[in-house]
Amino acid sequence: MSLSATSLVSGIGWTLLHFIWQGALIGCATAIAMIALRGARPQRRYAVACGALLLCVAWPAIELASRLSGPGAAGNAAHFAMQTVSSSHAADAGALTWLQAKLEWIVMAWAACACALTLRMGMGLWWIGRLANRDRADHHWQARVSAMANQFGITREVRMRVIDKLASPITAGWWRPVVMVPASLLTGMPPDLLEALLAHEMGHIQRFDYLVNLGQNVVETLLFYHPAVWWISGRIRAEREQIADDLAAAHLGDARRVALALSELEKMQFAGQHLAMAANGGELVERIRRLVRPDAQALNWKAAVAMCAMAAACLAAALHVPAQARTQHVRTPALADFTTCAKPLWPKQSLRDENTGTVTLSFLIDAQGGVADSRILKSSGFRPLDRAARVGIARCHFKPATEDGVPVQAWMKMQYIWTLH
Template sequence: MNLQMLGESKLVADLGWTLLHSFWQIGLVSLGVLIALRVLRDHSPNLRYALSTSALALSVLLPVITFVQASTNGEIVPSSVRSTTASGHRGDRHVLRIGESAVGEPQQPISIAGEGGSGLFAVLFRWIDRTLPDLLQIAVAAWLVGVAIFSLRLGGGFSRLRKYTTEGANEADAYWQHAFALLRNSAAVKRTVRLVRSELVQTPIAIGVLRPIIIIPASLFLQMSPRELEMIIAHELIHIRRFDPLVNLLQCIVEALFFYHPGVWWISGQMRREREFVTDAGVTQIFKDSYVTYARALANLEEIRLLANQQMPRYATAANGGNFMQRIQRILKIKPEASTANSAWTAGLALLLTSGFLLAIFSFSPSGLVNAERSLVTRKLAIGFVSIPPVDRTENPPKDSDATARLLIHKLKVHRVPATGFLQGGMISDGEKFFPVQTNIARMWIDAGFEVGLGGFNHMKLYNTNVDEYIANIEKNERVAKKLIGEMGLPPRYFSYPFLNTGRTVADKAKVEAWLASRGYTSVKYTFDNQEWMYSFAYDIARNDNDVNTMKEIRELYLAYLNKMFDHFEAYSTEMFGRDIPQTMVLTPSRLITDTADEFFGMATKRGYTFITVDEAQTDPAYKTKEDFTGVGGISWFERWTMAKGHRLREEPGVDASIVQTWDNREQKSKK
């Protein structure tokens, strides 16, 4: 069979008519879906997704039915064209006129435009009669070429995805494998799924139908908090539970077959959009009351995607798919359209302004990007250092302590952190005379413009100390502080309980608080307690041993630990107050803090924090919440407030085992 015979075959004619009819068929389906989605805009995304999926299936089914009808009885093809395309010789073909029967029996001719058939419509129909068969052949040829091109594109994408699973990919570490197993259970995923970290991809994706794999960019384990990353992984797990990779693959095949029809692309786009809404709803069901955290995770992911400028194949389901702004609005329950006529215009205006503002941020930032997270949430963080001057565990204490203090002051200035340092007088004086080197370190803090608060002259627990002796210890420190500060800086306003311990009994605590108030001092209520001091101790031991590898490992462990602690205390804030209250964080002025300052302050900024003074944080109404905690330990004020309300405490992230072991070894040595 030569090309001419193929071009004039019945199969080509049937395909041509199928393509022609598909335009109005799919067009009507698209119009129906548009109207239905508009009517159901306030209904669940599951219903809207089912509607979009059904519409795409119908868009495939109608042309198939058309082709079958054309192939079997030819009723959908005009008789004149059917005769034309069936003839091998154009010159002597027999044309069935519109007025003739399909079986060749003459009937009364029907005039198209006037009695003589010489009108405009007659001319038009004669032209169609002559040219349409050729046009259909061209259309089929163009369609075959288009399908071939889109199929090659589809195959190339498959090759890329296979490369992602084999090159630069390895299993996630033990911590994340454990977390992944828990997430699988939470997401009710019964199938076997692998979690892989990759150096090639820049955004998380879920691929595979029979053996699904979730691929996470290696950089994301450091760029996002564990809580945020868990939410992103849960998103991909829900895609797998719903068999979305398979559905997405079928969509891509449909798009390749109907590449010429904008209605198919639009319906398919609606499917992807609604699918992301459905999946987002599933994530918020797993992580209840974490809408802001999830929105922030998506914002971070969008920023990373824009920075990487990497496009995933359309059939790879990714957590940052769909319409980004609409997803954020839905997650945060920002309703784009009001339900009443009175508020419709204000809601529309608010949506317009919000969308325009965020679009401007993404489009016109000097760097081409900004942190979208900052547009979603603004948080505040105050930091208190206990105590100054820094504790030094090196073999050359004065020199190393001086270097640590200088580095810390420099980092605080660079990142514009108005920290407060709490003086421990016993480290710079015996009560009468000052130790020159250590005193100079403390004065550097004041000269740099940072506020000084009071601790104890000696670092002692109220729980183990007589109240009068405890107050005398503060008084002694007060005298040292006044001599040190003189006319140089702001007089102390805040007192930091050593070890955050507030005594054995409520009466003891009340007596100390009354004394502080009589002197014009306010005790600091730390919401963000943490075990940084254990990491700092282990870091100093590694420094003394010149163990560079262990130092690097401790820095990474510490930053990951802090990320979890941010999640922990942010959750407390949301649960107790329904908002992000200003946090007050306690740290030690250690070398670990200085060596991780850029990463830590960057992490806090990325989470939406701005740095404020202790004074500004403590004036928030949340800090007036009543509590009467006493005991041998010192705990966060979030935990104190929770206990006062009779609520259950959240499980706190644990310190890494290697750090605990280093600390335990220290205690064992001290007992010998």
Template structure:
């Protein structure tokens, strides 16, 4: 049970996304390092080593930052925790025979002009991948953990091998060598206490340890290698200690364990080891006069000893014969400038490296153009705007010639878009659309289940979408209670709670007495009403859009989409101005929309616009926890529903702001329909 809960947690999904993003992130870092090493081809080895090390650090930092960002911006709500992905999978696998045939999701297409078909198909592929990746994440993360376990066991095996080398069959060399070793330590300015030991087990000189380092030299090397050659080899190992290479190499091995699956990490790591050995080689030649040929011969002889012994070094070791040995020997012999350190060139190279690194970091983290929609941006003051979204009502309204199929397709498209943009929305059920009070309508009930099983919260409105202003109190309560019973049946299938009520038409009563009585009734049942700050007339645009869809009028549909997005942009400005005027800050907003095809067809543009304004989409309870929602509100004593900003403004006796108008063409489409209804009644 614990493993199942863990597999379906947001943590696992975030890890999965982090691993996926690490593939291109680390590949990009490796490409950058490849280019940087070409730029610094004639620079000092220390500069090249520093750049290589930075690349490995960046390869670790980028996925770490990605995981932290995903964790902080997770859309998981209490509903997501209870209705886990496992339950979603079970529900989708049930072969429910419905009375009507559903339109398969893979065949669902938003109404778009022919010229946009290619872009729509690419977009659908992207969104489909995003939506289905959650189910694959536990498998991916599981294989990653297994790989880490195997790699860690290999690393610990190497550490245990070092322990054996350090504790078995070694002894101090003769007094003559101990005296030379002390002089060499003083000459190289080694501040740590280092022991020199000869070993019968190891076949190549090596450094073990960091706090109390020791240098192990094979007994055969003491016997077969001449004194000057061995002195250069020991100097090489001492320089590793002075540079703390053992500690860095251990950290390097840790990164290799984490990213065992990425060839770019192993390539970066190989470059680091090669540049590290070259840097120590250069330091040896600079420190010991006339030692180029001697040191080159020493390395060649050392490799010959190792090949005869057929011993490989542990990845956590720093050894004199590490790196690409033949290239190192050629460098030592051919590099005429190695003996004299060109300090000016080293400083110039290091400065250029820092400049390039700084430019890369600025370009990586400060780019604002074409920001991914899912990346919740922040305002210039570092604060993030918040917005919760409620959909009234679900299931979607049937206006097309094939209502069940179209409503189901609309809901599935909407779910796809909300997940892609990480919007933890809440949908409010209108009971009359899913039941006659006794039996459930199978198709529309299944649409509500689809919303539920996708991890989105469910609330209620009324069984019928009626005005509180025109309805007696007891009748209004009965209408709500009937809807509550129906909706709780659907929620009970997954043991989910019912927490929110949305007033139909945003109208909360004719009198203060009725309003207060009903709020108390809701509280007694564990329900809270939603106070929408971002009211709008999107429903008019959605109606006009559906009428154009009925007529297959592609051009009108395109015009309506453009007009709607312009209208909603102005409405966003409108309510942001209210927020600043009333509270001097950006309060958490609550937006009401209808689940329509217009919403799905403009989701990328609309949610993208909100993202660019710095909005983070949050659950309803987080938004309404803003203290602004405790502000005294005025009762609207007319048959109307308005934003809570306007109610708060009216309570303070202030004039309301002029609201952006719906486009004339859309209004006329809506008005013509209403006139036709009245004439036929």
């Protein structure tokens, strides 16, 4: 694997792993905010949830950019002093080393799952588009939908299609929106209640909710492994349905009519699938109850305590992350291979004068394992011996240090002890 590919895999892998605790913190903070806003309008909770999901993307994206532009990826000449790992962090260092070795497999598994979810999403969009273009139109209801769209201030053409095998109305498209209505609703639901459901779909079109939903699908595809992402995305959909209910109720001037339409839909449903913009895209019972009795939701203290405890645990876990993980770099020191070193030549003058001593060297090991530079930290007291030590170390080869799995330059210390036997 080339250096750039290694850097990319390492950066993606550590970003995915770090998002485990980052996503947990975002999820806990969002849950606490949702509890605090339980009596607020759904638009506020919707904005908080959307902001949290956006943060779920922005945080790892910024971290990945930082990793790929860091010393290991750019290959610059930043020097890192060699440090020994203390016994208190030995277990942490061992775990990080093990994860570093498995990063390629982690990234491959993530990429495979993300590709499968992308294919699934693409097939779903294709299926919806195929239905929208294939099935029949109802001219009477098409005229009513167009008139309703004008009342909502929607300037784009809104098409309506009647679908035989569909559980509930759904809306697809943002530039050329289409409302797909189950054929069973046209024959089995009173027209005034069906109009209430269509007003709900107009609310989605007016707010461009289809685009937001597509963005959610992308985030779910990339961060599929984290439960917090799915929970936050689910909250967005639930709040979005409540907002559309409110818009429909305001348009009709009768919230109970919207509630009755949802109740009738619930009775008629059979094995419905929750698709992109379904009218049942939330808890129907809760939505009906809210429309009939729009009082503040009661606080679930058990859930609040659980969320606070989870937030505290996530914060403690984040603080326990080893220093090298918090700085977003995992480093391994260079290893000496003294079998590659040529035997140092004893200077003739020093041997004749029986000079002895210890030379302490600091030397720079490049990314290829060669010695690029050396310095005398402590002299033996004799310049010929000091020079001979520097010449000897230059003939050695080492296993280079690594940062996030990428070979980098690093300094080491070593002593040459000149003795006579």
